[in-house]
Amino acid sequence: MIDVKFLPEKLKSAQVIVVIDVLRATTTMITAIANGCEYIIPVQSVNDAKVYGKEFLVCGERNGIKPEGFDKGNSPLEYFDVEDKKIVLTTTNGTKTLKMVEGLSDKIILGAFINFSATLNVLKDYSDILFVCAGNDNEISFEDLQVAGAFVDRLFWNLSDSAKALKYMWNALKKPNFSGVHALKLKELGFERDLDFAMSMDLYNIVVEYKDGKVVKGG
Ligand SMILES: O=C(O)[C@H](CS(=O)(=O)O)OP(=O)(O)O
Numbered sequence: 746m747i748d749v750k751f752l753p754e755k756l757k758s759a760q761v762i763v764v765i766d767v768l769r770a771t772t773t774m775i776t777a778i779a780n781g782c783e784y785i786i787p788v789q790s791v792n793d794a795k796v797y798g799k800e801f802l803v804c805g806e807r808n809g810i811k812p813e814g815f816d817k818g819n820s821p822l823e824y825f826d827v828e829d830k831k832i833v834l835t836t837t838n839g840t841k842t843l844k845m846v847e848g849l850s851d852k853i854i855l856g857a858f859i860n861f862s863a864t865l866n867v868l869k870d871y872s873d874i875l876f877v878c879a880g881n882d883n884e885i886s887f888e889d890l891q892v893a894g895a896f897v898d899r900l901f902w903n904l905s906d907s908a909k910a911l912k913y914m915w916n917a918l919k920k921p922n923f924s925g926v927h928a929l930k931l932k933e934l935g936f937e938r939d940l941d942f943a944m945s946m947d948l949y950n951i952v953v954e955y956k957d958g959k960v961v962k963g964g
């Protein structure tokens with residue numbers, strides 16, 4: 746079954762789980778890994794991140810903005826210079842959702858548009874996939890649903906009703922349309938370029954996984 750959770754609730758195990766927080770956590774983490782970051786440790790809180798030692802870049806956001814004392818925020822455009830770095834990251838929705846799916850699958854993948862085709866190639870080998878959209882503060886995210894819909898549209902196993910609904914939504918849109926509440930909020934905060942970046946298809950040809958507590962380049 747190909748199933749989609751519009752929010753990270755009523756979670757269940759699956760052969761593969763794909764966590765989607767296209768604005769911006771999964772887009773940001775994929776960018777960091779594609780630019781040579783060794784690994785990323787997602788954590789729940791700003792205080793959890795601060796305890797990591799000097800060998801880590803301490804990164805993330807609250808209300809979209811880099812917390813005081815942090816090295817980087819949650820804009821993917823800040824992660825082109827992270828070769829061989831170790832990162833600890835806390836974000837409002839994305840890192841929280843990764844922690845929530847821990848233990849539910851042996852294969853947890855990060856989903857976004859910037860490495861869409863590479864991820865799709867891996868997903869084609871599986872018939873039991875759960876897409877988990879991170880949403881925004883417990884509300885659904887139009888942008889996350891678009892990524893799920895684009896994947897579902899290219900997978901041909903049994904679709905759940907939520908997957909079927911997103912397939913039709915994606916077919917109506919045909920390309921990314923970032924105009925939801927979260928996109929507008931990021932625009933107001935001055936992150937318009939993040940939206941363009943996150944809507945770009947296939948900038949990177951890698952798969953990114955969450956394994957043993959770390960976000961790493963997939964095999
Ligand atoms: O930084 C982001 O884009 C969001 C926080 S907010 O909605 O902009 O305040 O965090 P994320 O975990 O990536 O949804």
Ligand SMILES: [Mg+2]
Nearest residue numbers: 766768769838
């Ligand atoms: Mg988000």
